[in-house]
Amino acid sequence: MGADERAGQLLMVGLGSRAGRTSLDALVARRHLGGVILLGGWTGGIDGVRATTRHLSALASSEDTAGLGLLVAADQEGGAVQQLKGDGFSRMPSARVQDQGSPGALTADATRWANQLRAAGINVNLAPVADTVPTSIGRANGPIGQYDRQFSSNPERVSRMVGAFLAGMRAGGVAGTVKHFPGIGRITGNTDVTARGITDGTTTVDDPYLRPFRTGIQDGVELVMVGSAIYSRIDPGTNAVFSRPIVTGLLRDRLSYGGVVITDDVGAAKAVAAVPVGQRATRFIEAGGDITLTARPSTVPLMHDAITTRMKSSPTFAKQVEAAATRVVDLKLRMGLAHCR
Secondary structure, eight states, rough: OOOHHHHHHTEEEEEETSSSTTTTHHHHHHHHHHEEEEEEESSHHHHHHHHHHHHTTTTTTTTTSTOOOOEEEOOOOETTTEEEESSSSSSOOOOOTTTTTTHHHHHHHHHHHHHHEEEEEEEOOOOOOOOOOOOGGGGGGGTTTTTOOSSSSHHHHHHHHHHHHHHHHHHHHOOEEEEEOOOOOOOOTTTTOSSOOOESSSSOOOOOGHHHHHHHHHOOOOOEEEEOOOEETTTTTTGGGOOOOIIIIIIIIIIIOEEEEEEEEOOOOOEEEEESHHHHHHHHHHTTBBBESSOOOOHHHHHHHHHHHHHHHHHHHHHHHHHHHHHHHHHHTTTOOOOOO
């Protein structure tokens, strides 16, 4: 792959439910994009989603996507976060309700949900949530606890249910994602909508709340999503997505994760609004990350240009891009995405 193609494989862009299914065609082709995520709530059922994903998948070509298929993702956790609904999609309960059953029952449910995603043309689920929200915070935790997105306040229980959910995704042929590393259960602010209340002053590199992420890694999870909170006991003042001590030191080295690392949204998220758009991608790669996810298509050219420009001026950065792109390509090969029209 050329520099432009490597850069494109490291970007995933959002397609809103109200946007036309062809609205990203030129962007995918010109920027050689590696992935698309469906956002905004799709209510037309499996057939409606499949019409869009079939079109997106057909954009893959040797000229535009380096002969690789697209990662086509959705947030399908359950409860308040279920992007795909309607005929053919089960109504998924929240993680708190999922936790009321056994791990075996969750695996069976998750297998059914994965089969539905696969039938709709989705090959990546940005789930499950591996965050633990302590009872002392509960619903005061803006991003997770407020919406019952956590399985439990006990990290051991979260670990078991994370493993069960991932087993179901794998059985249904869908790549899973543990999020939001290293955990956003101890903050109060929601990083999507505010830069206030997003500093975690408790989590350390050997914290028990890391156990669910470790479980996912040991189970061979395909992606790990890094959040945008700040961890004062690990890397003070730096959002996790831009932190080399967190992405490389903790996730890759200490937890021995060699797979694909993806950001939470850094296109529209208020937590990173002060960082220039292009730097949101380059700083993540420098930290040891791979795929930058942006909900705003308008940010893609800025991010893509920033990556390719920095590659020209920094041999070290160019090697980091090569390593990141290699991890993405390896994942796509394992997923059978080396086919194009």
